[in-house]
Amino acid sequence: MTLNGWMQIFVILALVAAVALPLGTYLAAVAEGRVNFLRPVESVFYRLAGVDPDEPMGWKTYAAALMALNLLHFVLLYLMLRFQQFLPFNPAGIGPMSPRLALNTAISFVTNTNWQAYAGETALSYGSQMWGLTVHNFLSAATGIAAAIMMVRAFCAGGLKTLGNFWADITRITLYVLIPMAAAMTVFLIICGVPQTLAGPAHAITLEGAHQVIARGPIAFQEAIKLLGTNGGGFFNANSAHPFENPTPLSNVVETWSEIVIPFALVFMLGRMVRAPRQGYAIAAAMAMILVAAAGCVYAAEAHGNPLLAHLGVGHAMGNMEGKEVRFGTAMSSLFTVTTTGTSDGAVIAMHDSFTPLGGLVPMFLMELGEITPGGVGSGLYGMLVYALLAVFVAGLMVGRTPEYLGKKVQAKEIKLAMLAVLILGISILCGTAYALNTRSGLGSLGNAGPHGLSEMLYAWSSATANNGSAFGGLSADTKLLDYGLALAMVLGRFGFMIPTLAIAGSLAAKPKLPESAGTFPTDGPLFVGLLIGVVIILGGLQFLPALSLGPIAEHFVMLAGKVF
Amino acid sequence: MVRHFRPAAVLVLLFTLLTGLALPLGFVGLGRVVAPFAANGSLLRADGQVIGSRLIGQNVTEPGYFHPRPSAITTTDAKGNTVPDPYDADNSGASNLAPTSKALIERVKAAMAALGQPRVPADMVTTSASGLDPDISPENALLQIPRIAAARGLPPAALRALVAAHTTGRALGLFGAPRVNVLELNLALATLRRK
Numbered sequence: 001m002t003l004n005g006w007m008q009i010f011v012i013l014a015l016v017a018a019v020a021l022p023l024g025t026y027l028a029a030v031a032e033g034r035v036n037f038l039r040p041v042e043s044v045f046y047r048l049a050g051v052d053p054d055e056p057m058g059w060k061t062y063a064a065a066l067m068a069l070n071l072l073h074f075v076l077l078y079l080m081l082r083f084q085q086f087l088p089f090n091p092a093g094i095g096p097m098s099p100r101l102a103l104n105t106a107i108s109f110v111t112n113t114n115w116q117a118y119a120g121e122t123a124l125s126y127g128s129q130m131w132g133l134t135v136h137n138f139l140s141a142a143t144g145i146a147a148a149i150m151m152v153r154a155f156c157a158g159g160l161k162t163l164g165n166f167w168a169d170i171t172r173i174t175l176y177v178l179i180p181m182a183a184a185m186t187v188f189l190i191i192c193g194v195p196q197t198l199a200g201p202a203h204a205i206t207l208e209g210a211h212q213v214i215a216r217g218p219i220a221f222q223e224a225i226k227l228l229g230t231n232g233g234g235f236f237n238a239n240s241a242h243p244f245e246n247p248t249p250l251s252n253v254v255e256t257w258s259e260i261v262i263p264f265a266l267v268f269m270l271g272r273m274v275r276a277p278r279q280g281y282a283i284a285a286a287m288a289m290i291l292v293a294a295a296g297c298v299y300a301a302e303a304h305g306n307p308l309l310a311h312l313g314v315g316h317a318m319g320n321m322e323g324k325e326v327r328f329g330t331a332m333s334s335l336f337t338v339t340t341t342g343t344s345d346g347a348v349i350a351m352h353d354s355f356t357p358l359g360g361l362v363p364m365f366l367m368e369l370g371e372i373t374p375g376g377v378g379s380g381l382y383g384m385l386v387y388a389l390l391a392v393f394v395a396g397l398m399v400g401r402t403p404e405y406l407g408k409k410v411q412a413k414e415i416k417l418a419m420l421a422v423l424i425l426g427i428s429i430l431c432g433t434a435y436a437l438n439t440r441s442g443l444g445s446l447g448n449a450g451p452h453g454l455s456e457m458l459y460a461w462s463s464a465t466a467n468n469g470s471a472f473g474g475l476s477a478d479t480k481l482l483d484y485g486l487a488l489a490m491v492l493g494r495f496g497f498m499i500p501t502l503a504i505a506g507s508l509a510a511k512p513k514l515p516e517s518a519g520t521f522p523t524d525g526p527l528f529v530g531l532l533i534g535v536v537i538i539l540g541g542l543q544f545l546p547a548l549s550l551g552p553i554a555e556h557f558v559m560l561a562g563k564v565f
Numbered sequence: 566m567v568r569h570f571r572p573a574a575v576l577v578l579l580f581t582l583l584t585g586l587a588l589p590l591g592f593v594g595l596g597r598v599v600a601p602f603a604a605n606g607s608l609l610r611a612d613g614q615v616i617g618s619r620l621i622g623q624n625v626t627e628p629g630y631f632h633p634r635p636s637a638i639t640t641t642d643a644k645g646n647t648v649p650d651p652y653d654a655d656n657s658g659a660s661n662l663a664p665t666s667k668a669l670i671e672r673v674k675a676a677m678a679a680l681g682q683p684r685v686p687a688d689m690v691t692t693s694a695s696g697l698d699p700d701i702s703p704e705n706a707l708l709q710i711p712r713i714a715a716a717r718g719l720p721p722a723a724l725r726a727l728v729a730a731h732t733t734g735r736a737l738g739l740f741g742a743p744r745v746n747v748l749e750l751n752l753a754l755a756t757l758r759r760k
Contacts, residue, residue: 008740045579049572068569073577121656131585138584139577167572174580179588186592187599193620195606196589196596201655202606204615206623207630207751213655214618216606220596221589238657241694243620244606249741305687306664309673313684314691318702318742321687322669323659326634326700329742351694353661354669452663474661555665564667 001303005331009295012253012335013288016261023261024268024280030176031149031273033168038175045171053171056162059506062150063499065166066143070110070495073139078106080132081124090125091200092215097123104483109136111494112144112344112376114226114233114469115486117477121215121236126198133233134222138182141229142173144344144378145266147498149173151382152270154505155406158513163505177262178229185224188254193247196220219244227258230376232346232469240336240347241325252332252349259339259347260291263374266381274406278524283384286532287374291342294362294373299334301359308559320359323351334359341366344376346469353447353456353472357559360472361552364459367466369540370425370497376467379494382501384532386418389504391528391535395521405523407513414504421500425465426543428492432461432485433547441481447474450565451558455551460486462544465493609748617748622699624652625751629716631701631709633747634688635676637661638696652697660692682708700744703732719757727753 029035036042046053057065080087081102085095097105101118108115109132120129146169153163190196195216202214219235223245226233236242246252264284271280303319310316319330328336333350340347341363352360366373372384389405393415396403403410436442437457446453456472463470464486471477477486514520522528596604607619617623622633636651637660650656662669676690686704706728714721731750735741 004735004739011739045576048579049575051572064566065569065573068566069573069577071566072570072573076577076581119656119658130589131581134589135577135581135585139580167576171576174584179584183588183592187595190592190596190600190604193603193607196592196604197606198590198593199605202608202615202618204608204617204623206617207625207748208627210624212617212621212623212652214606214608214621215655215657218589218593220604221592225584236657236695238659238695238697241659242657243622243695243697243699244618247607247620249736253736253740308664308670309687309691312670312673312677313682314673314677315684315686315704317704318687320664322662322664322691323694324691325693325695325698326688326702326744327698327741332741349694351659351661353663354659356664447661448663448666450663450665452665455663472661473659474663555663559665564665564670565663 001300005299005303008331009299009335012256013292015257016264020261020264021268023265025272027177027265027269028272030172031152031269033172035172035176041175042171046167049167051167053165053168055165057165058162059502059509062163062166063502066147067495069139069170070143073136074106074110077109077132077136078102080128081105084125084128087125087127089127089130089198091198092125094123094125100480100483101478104487107487107490108469109133109233110140111467111490112140112231112379113464113467113490113494114231114346115464115471115490116233116469117483119237120234126217129222129235130218134225137222137225137229137231137233138174138178139170141178141225141231141377142170144376145173146170146378147502148266148378148381151385151501151505152273154509155274155408158511160509163509178225181228182221182224185228185254185258186221189220189223189251192251194220194223194251195244216244224258227255227345227347228262230259230263230343230345232340234347240349241351246349249327249332252328252336256332256336256339259343259345260374262377263343263380266378267374270381276406276524279406282524282529283388283532284374286529286536287372287384289529289533290373290536291338294338294342294366295335298337298359298362299331301356302330302334304356306356308562308564320356323354325349337363338366340470341468342371342373342375344371344379344467346463348470351473352459352470353474357552357556360455361548363470364455364462364552365541365544365548367462367468368425368429368544369536370422371466371468372536379467379498383497386421386501386504387536387540388523388532389414389418390539391532392521392523394535395531401519401521404514404520407516408508408511409514413507417500417504421497422540424492424496428465428489429461429544430547432465432489433458436461436481436485439481441479445476445479445482447476448565451551451555452565455555458547458551461489464489467494609752619746619748620699621654621697622652622747625747628712630751630754631706631713631747634698634701635690635692636696637692654697657695657697659694659696699746699748701747703728703743703745706745706750713754723757727757
């Protein structure tokens, strides 16, 4: 570890804070319908869709509209992938995706996971990348943000029967937030060297006279929204490690920043919308503390390098460079690893499978917590709010006070729904891993032997369930078992978590807003921040400790003992 | 849910036209105007022929050139076997070998033996994340100078100066790691020989 490395990490995080604060205020304005400079465009959208943007929806209507959009969009993407050979913008002449892989991919993108059991440069036409995946990157991100905004509204006033209009939310979020930010970022990325072209692969004659085919395409725009929308599906197999997706250290600063800026801004939006900014700061502080600690752990492990290679005479000054790019180095690679798994992004600039055991444990753990540090766009906020409800409930039990959060009484119904959401994660990850490892097909998918093999499978189910999409890439994921199994995990992790939280919102909205009293447990101070972190780690994390002990922790000790597999 | 299908279909269609067609194509056009070289893939040409991309490494094995990092990209041959295909830029990818993988240790041992050096910088024997890493560390480049000097009959001092001139520091003095672009360095070698 070096001072320079730590400075890189802290300067990027400072840049996030500097923008997330004002962006949070802007998001609150968008959520409250106070931003309308594109009113004419909005009106056209609403008129064609036949909706009234001011028509209020209860939580069930909101959830039904959300599911309808996602279901329809899923079917559309599946068809696009199956018939891409007949559609335009296919200069490399790429054929159709197999039904099984198309199903897995369509679910992967509609759930904001972007798990990729295929290699983008050889499996997808430019058309599929643009009107298939890129559009999903926008709409799945907008869906997550809409769900979070809807939940925040539940805390805003008492006795609400309605929680906003899904069509208006999704339109405004896309038009006023995602498109402008993605557009600005696209221009920056193109200037850095990210291609944006419809020309087919370039053909080069190398210095030694060999023929090199260089895949390229309309990358920059998709790259921007893939990170801003915490989607993570790379244009290329190597994802953001590919020099065409992320060509320079500066492009990487922006890409890292863009993964976590909207999730943090949404927390500040919560503070603005409930008219108590400190409540937002408290949640952001809990998220940031876990994130910084995680970044420190990965950086320490990766900068220390692989002792088994050091024995052979490999210098340790650069750290563990297997699966890392020279231009990024260890510090940036470590930070990106936690920003991509602390959110639901799942883009990678370094290959997690080749990380040191402890360096690989951290991203796995962050996903298993449910990605709330700061989490995916929208999903991070509603995920952390679920933990916040559990935290006040635990605090209430300890001191004998009636739990309330942001002026709403938290009762048995909300706690049951919150526990349902949290348990879905654990059940899907642990049962899925255990089942897969007890089948011949599952064991045949493993790319590495020993405890690391277990880590590969655990990582896959954690990533799919938490809608992350990154992988321990040695795993051969395009098998019947994993294509279908992980697709199910992605649906459970996305909608099995989201629907209970929307139900919580519906339940809380109807309750009266209580004035703060002497009996109110303050949720905007350091005591609550500590309690929240504790609940996240103990309730969310501890259930995975046995599995982690058998995987990365065991591997760490056998590595120190010099054993290889 | 059924009554929601019309607005869902219309909005999906509109956003597909906007974010899936109009904007990506608009940025293709903008890229052509604002940064044609970058938007097209940073292709380097000599006498009109594309010789590679500035951002994409290429496979170089002759002793008279600087060598890139090992690349883990593989391809499938006619018989269906997986074979190494380093720096195949129609593809990308990493070894994904675990730190405790026997295959990794054996591969690094073989690479060290081939280099004949007791100690090497880490990037010299490890594969990158993309398999297309265009850069090597300055230490890596310096360690290759004796071989290149012998192959080309050039003074090592001139080569050291060339490496220094092609070393890119950290961005803004802070971000990333110092690096040397191998393709540009090798192209500069050719000019050195002509002198």
